[in-house]
Every structure is written in C-alpha cells, then in structure tokens.
Amino acid sequence: MARYNPKEVEPRWRAAWDAQGVFRTRTADEAEGKPKYYVLEMFPYPSGNIHMGHARNYVMGDVVARFKRARGFNVLHPMGWDAFGMPAENAAMERGVHPKSWTYQNIDNMRAQLKLLGLSIDWDREFATCDPAYYGRQQRWFLDLMRRGLVYRKESVVNWDPVDQTVLANEQVVDGLGWRSGAPVEKRKLTQWFLRITDYADDLLESLKTLDRWPDKVRLMQENWIGKSRGLKLRWSFTGVAPEGYENGVEVYTTRPDTLYGASFLALSPDHPIAERLAADDPTVAEFVVRCRTGGTSEADIEGAEKLGLDTGLTVRHPFDPDRIVPVWIANFVLMDYGTGAIFGCPAHDERDLEFARKYGLSVTPVVLPPDVDSTSFKIEDEPYTGPGRLFNSAFLDGLDVDAGIAAAIDRAEADGIGEGATVWRLRDWGVSRQRYWGCPIPVIHCEACGAVPVPADQLPVVLPDDVSFDRPGNPLMRHDAWRKVTCPECGGPGERETDTLDTFVDSSWYFARFADPKAEPPIDKTAADYWLPVDQYIGGVEHAVLHLLYARFVSRALTDAGDMSVREPFAGLFTQGMVVHETYRLPEEARLRLNDQKGWIEPTDVEVINDAGNRSAKRISTGEPLLIGDIEKMSKSKKNVVAPEEILDSYGVDAGRLFVLSDSPPERDVQWTPGGIEGSWRFVNRVWGEFESLPQGSISASDPSAADALRRTTHKAIKAVTDGFDGFRFNSAIARLYEFVNAIKAASLETVGSDAKREALSALARLIAPLVPHLAEECWAALGARNTEIGGMVVDAPWPSYDAALAADEELVLPIQVNGKRRGEVRVRPGLGEGEVEQLALSDEAIKRHLEGLTVRKVIVVKDRIVNIVVG
C-alpha cells in the first residue's frame, strides 16, 4: 500500500478548489433558495505568523463553514485583518520599518500561511482595517454618530507614560511602571474623545437574555461589567456655609438607604469637586489628595491599600433627622466616577466603612438586627453585618425588613424632595482617544473660533500621512505640521487636525458588517447586511468576552439607530474556544547558572521525553543533559513551548494537524499539543486512505448478508452521530465516532460484506470527514469515483450524507439487569419490547435467579429499551 502523501495531495486539491472558485460567496440572488449562514472567526492581528491558536480557531470555523455548506446553506466565510495597533509602531521604533510596510508584509506572510490550512474562505472579501477604504468609512459613521450626539469630548484621568509620551491602557501599566519604558506612570488629565456606550447600557444588559446561543459565562461577564445597580441619590445639606455650588447639599448614592440611620460619616472622593476646591485653599488637603492619587493601580496595590481619610471640618445634617450632625471626610477608597463620587458611611453594615470607622474612631451604630438575635446582645465587633434582618434604631423604618426599608427610605426621600430613586451603572463611556500614529485618524479639525469641527464628507477619508519619523518618542502626527495645519472648514481660519487616533477596538466593532459587501460605497451595504447579518456562528477566544463583544454590540445598535444597518445584535451564536497548550521544558538550576541563562527554557524540538514505566523524564537532544518537565501552558515564545504550524505541515500535512487540534479536547477547553497525539491523527489519515485505496473495481457479492447488513447499520449510525456532533459543536466526540466507524469498516472484510455495503460506507465516510480533513476527503472521493461511475465531482460540492432512521436504530438491544442497582446480568431484546415481557425475561435469567435466591422481589422497574432494575428486600 502506498503511503498517503499529503505534500503532493494537499496542494493539488487547494489548486482545484481555487480553479473552480468553489468558495466564492453567493449573493442573496444567487442563493437558489438556500438559507444563509454566516460563519466568522475573530479576525487576527497581523503579528507576523500564524500560530497554533490561530490554526485551531480558523479550523473550527472552517469545519462549521464546510459542514453548513454541505448541508445546503449559502455560506459566508470571510477573512480580514485587525491591522492597526501598537506593535507596528514598536517595530518602527526598534527596527526602523514603517508601520505600514511592516503590517502589510505581515499580512502577506500570514495570508499565505492561512491558505496552507485549506480554509474555505472567500478571499475576494478580504480587507485590512488599515486600508484607507476601510478606516475612511469608519470615519464616516463616526461623524454620523457625532451628529447624533453619541460622540463627545471630556477631560479625564489617564495613565501617562512620561518617557514614551503617550497614554497607556490599564493593561499596559505593570506595577505602576510603563510596560515599554519602565518609567513610573503618571495620572494625567487629558481631553479625550468618548463614545456614549452608556446610552445603551439598559439595552445591552436586557438583550443579553435573548442571546441563547452564547455561553452563559460570557453573558454573565457582560452583565457584571455593565453592572446595573438600583438605589437612592440623596442630598445632605451643609451646616454653616456650604461650599460654593453646594448650597442645596452634596449628593450621595447608596444602594442601602435602609441603613441611613446608621450613618456616621460622609466620604468624598479625592477627585470630588468639593475636595479639589478645599485643596486649592488648604495645603493639608492638597497634600492629602496628591497622596491618594499616587497609589498604584495594580490589583495588589488596591487590595493591600490602606484606607486613608482626612476630616474636612465640614459637617452635614442627616436628611431624615436634622438634629443629627455628620462629619464630612475625604477618603481614598471613594471613586469619583461611580455614583456621585460621595458616599455615606454606615460602618455597622459595610466592611469598608467599618475599617475606616475603626481607624479614625468614628461611631458604629447597628440598625439591622439579624433574625433571632436580641437587640440588647447584638454588637458589631470586627465584622459588619450584611445579611438580612429587621431594622431598629431607625425611627420610621423600625421593624421593616431590608427590602421594605429600602423602598420606604426612597419613598420618604422623594416625598421630602431631597432625593430620587436612581439606577447607577458600572459601565463607563468608552474612551477612544489614543495618542498614537498607527490608527484611524479622528476626523475632526480644531478651530479656535468654531471649536471641534467635523471634517466635511467630501474631504474624507482623512488619510494617515506616510512621511513620519519614529526617531523621537510621542505621536509623530503632532509634529507633522504639513498634515496637521489646515484651514477650518467652517470659518476658513487656521485650524489643526485632531492628532489622536481611534482605539483599535473601534476598528473591530463593525468589520463583520463590512464583510457583507466589502466593496460597497457606503460603510455598510444595507441590503447585503440585512441578508447576511447577524453572524450565525462567531468563534473566538474568551479573552474578548467583554471588550470586543460589548463594543460590537454597542456599535451595531448605534449604527442601526443611525439607519446604516438593521441588526442590533450582531452575533446570534458565539463560541469561545480554548487555547493550544504545551508542556514546558527547562534546564536544571545548576545548568542555568553555568550557562548564565536565567530562564533556561528549551524548545520542544530539542527535547526527548523518556517514558519509563510511567516515570516521565526529559533530556536535551543537542547536549544529552537532563531537563526538568514544567507546567503545561499556553504556547508562548517566552516559555519556548511553541510548535509552529509549518513544522507539522511539513511532516504530517495539514489534515493531520487540523484533525488533531480538534480531536483531543472539547473545543471550548484547552487542547494539549503532544507528539503522540499528532501521530495518532496521522495514523488515522493513513488508515482512512488505506480503505479507499484497497477498494477494488467491480462488484463483489456478500458472503455473509447479515454482516453486510450490520455494516450498513453501522454506517447509518455513524452518519447520525457525526452529524449530531458537528451540529452540537462536539468535534472531539464526532471524531471519536469517525474513528469507530473506520475501525468497523476496516474490520468488515470485502468478501464478507460485499462491495455494495463497503462502498456505501466509504461514500458516507468521505463526506463525513470532509469538513475536518478536506484534502484527504477529496482524494478519497476521487478514488471512489474512479471505482464507481455514480460518484463524480468534488466532495466539497457533494451533499451531506443522510441516514435512514430505521437503519440507524438498533436491531437488537442488550438491556442490563440490575438487582438493587447493581448490574447482575443482561438480556437481549428487540427494541420496543413491552415491559411485562422484558420483566419476565429478566426474572427468568439464570444469573439473575442466582442473585434473587432467598430474597423477595419487591418491585421491578423496566425502563423501555434501557434497563431493568429489580428491587429486593
């Protein structure tokens, strides 16, 4: 038997698909009544190379696309590039390459690599977000949203890297230092552009309920991120002279107005306007405010941060009891951008307030009495009480439970005209300004007379200038006077272009809609988008569970309200796939010291793992020295535990690789790359090919018709199981069933089952494996065609095999018989046999009789076609 040669076979079939244009998308008019199906994988950032994680992601999408195609859907399966972003600028700074050429070179490289995977992608629809044709249209709708009031500028506090002279995202600040420069990050106030995502907070939250084909985990993460809370905004009036502008009092937000009688202090954020005003006049306050701001922003900093407070000397009156005077503090743990930036502290029933009160000697008055606790013995010590109970020490609220107390307090505040029930969101407006070159220019011109003026439609797109230098830190657009200095479109006076560019998450918030017709004149071709959207199956990493997926949902709503599209919810089905992980190998400490290699990671290609009676050890091939086997981690260059797709292609071909990344774990979980695993997939490829290759011409009749019948049953069961597996995203189970099927085909000798049953099985097999291993499937299909005139064309155009329900059902069942829940025997029956007959068979079974000796049968439970359980006493 000739060994299957993927190096020869695979390119040949890719060329055949290309030559016939089989993956060209059919428009609605060309669909011939087929229902549409839009499969999309999150498009890649063109970092330079396709890695295994990409490969798994795109192969998964490709399996879905090919499967749906075979099942008669008109499929859209496009690919593009999320091409703006910082790595291109870093490359420019480090290597002197222009971001543009670096990016497009990477795209060329990665496109070629992706094509090797044999993906059923319509490459005619490809675009990159850094194409002016794309980002120019993004500028168009950005201005539309601006006209609709969804875009605004405001001053906000950002992480500023003083060396690189740029804003850093929170993720780019590591232990208070800039991730690139290593300089201490400063908090700076900058005027930034924002998108009003909070206008859609309620809709974004409520509609999560409709996303029944999203993982619960992702919906929950978005729900928490949006963070809706119901409570009361309540004004506290100052005793004596109020700070200017606060004559009506300071507003405080609380979700626990029931505990108002337990208030012992008010606390303002250090960024609260009152705090800032006090700081202007009082150096002590100013110093305190600065001290609060210098705290780190990392998780550990916040967790370990001590509560700091400063008594302002101001006091306010309790809103429900004017005789009670409450001190006003400034406290570092109060956030300015949540609620009103001011809280009331009720130490008895809030952990943070208690810590603060204990530190500064403020009073602690319990007002919620836990059930079955005596009010005289109830004391707050080190822990606040946050559970349910009845209110006491609380005047008109006494005796109410927590929920009733909250409602009553809100009613009273509203009746008194000192507060309103309010909804507060954790979600903030989306800051989209980036002080960077390699991004979509914000199409605005600043004019001293006219303010921020949108660039007129006939002057779009605002194209990035190519002649920029990266020899100095900061945004080169700011020093590019020829580009920056323009006349104001309104008054004709001197104007300056906005030099901020858009967050790259804006680029990825609408690309799926552009794919509907990527050459259309408007940003989104409404007819095409109405046909293709929503994306039926979106596939990507869970790391985008909140940001990208939330932004895309928001932009879809905004663009729908602006009339550009009609689908508010862009992704009907979402699947979050797991990563590709690999064991790590490391030099022992002694060798690390000797070689002055602190990390000492060794790449898998230089490692031999020895398995000695279950004890695994590793040695370095190049030197023969022993290595430590480390944790199994995400493939990464830093740990050197990367297996490059090219290496696999070279030795096993694409199909074996495609099969392996899906076979060893459920798709939502991480898959561990192992040499043995890929070998197993490779063996399967060869076994399959062997079956087709060894099929002779002509027909052979079955020597054992019952064996032929059994193979037919196996075939139809396999079709059903694999179809269900693909439908349910259980690729690993579907593959397991295919292995079983191939084993069964192999076990059925041609003489015994005859050529008809064998051909039927192989014809089904070729089509069932086609989504997974498309090249092999074509080769098999062609081999079948060469031996059977009824089969022709390519398997990519063949319809999905259907199964005969009668054949897919079992002819005979083996029912286990349990005695008191323990399996004691079995009985063979035909499906659907009546309960009484099954019971008789079970009770008359010899093995069962033995187990029933001397016992009384109390009850016999017969579950039809499933099991018999005899209960004895």
Next chain:
RNA sequence: GCGGACGUGGCGGAACGGUAGACGCAGCGGACUUAAAAUCCGCUUCCCGAAAGGGAGUGUGGGUUCGAUUCCCACCGUCCGCACCA
C-alpha cells in the same frame, strides 16, 4: 472579598438520571522483519482469584431517587472573570 466553571484510569477525555471509563495517547504481549521503523492482532480502572466470578470505584461528606459522574447541600482543591462599584 464577590461571581462563575471545573474535579472521572498512567495521560487527553466519553457517558438524554439508566452497563462508568467510548475514542485516542502511553504501556504490555504477540505477528511480520536478519533487525529496527512502519503496519497488523490482542490485553490494559484498582483489589482478591489460575479462571469463573466477586468486591471497590467518578475530589470529600451528606441528601433526593428503584437507580447519581449527572440533581441538591456543605467542605476541599484547581482555573477564570471582577475587584475599595457604596
């Protein structure tokens, strides 16, 4: 701290509340081979037993049920998300 997911052989993992361990990897035995690789056949949860068979078993402890890996409660462990959100 809050929220969520997960915990099954040596390993990856299968099991609409109904035969736990499918399928694969590794391992062991055998065939082919001068030999090896490749391939093929068989065995492979643990304990007792030559076998037939028996017992135990899905993180731990309880509960619901004729029957629980699956449902409920508590605990332990691992991973993920959020995190001073009032």
